[in-house]
């Protein structure tokens with residue numbers, strides 16, 4: 001069966017039907033592609049670049065694969081090679097490679113897994129491993145203790161979430177929103 005990738009950028013305007021994949025991705029594997037993906041270079045905006053990309057989200061095992069290339073076809077080939085390498089892996093063994101959120105990469109096939117480990121950061125209240133949320137000073141809070149974060153240490157995102165929760169509550173309860 002031919003898989004059709006959802007187009008997220010660029011090509012979308014030219015081809016409303018999507019990109020026909022060259023490889024036989026599993027049926028339950030969501031794929032998307034674009035010919036205008038912007039890649040941000042960390043710390044150096046002059047090194048930002050545009051590339052064609054192809055992204056796949058296989059379910060078994062659940063992971064995320066991204067290929068880049070001069071064209072979407074090249075990017076798909078790169079993603080497919082990574083996928084084949086993962087499928088052929090003799091046995092995944094994960095390492096953190098600097099990530100503290102519990103995600104890890106397989107030593108053998110480089111597969112990414114989002115919950116390979118417990119997060120290495122601890123809730124500052126109950127000391128359980130968590131990466132649920134953190135304050136402006138880098139202290140972490142689990143879901144249960146997120147409300148214990150002092151107001152003075154909320155960042156923009158926390159205020160944003162609190163305002164939208166308030167708005168939804170008003171809407172649900174038929175109360176006029178005062179903000």
Ligand SMILES: [Zn+2]
Nearest residue numbers: 089092106109
């Ligand atoms: Zn592996």
Ligand SMILES: [Zn+2]
Nearest residue numbers: 123126142145
């Ligand atoms: Zn906690």
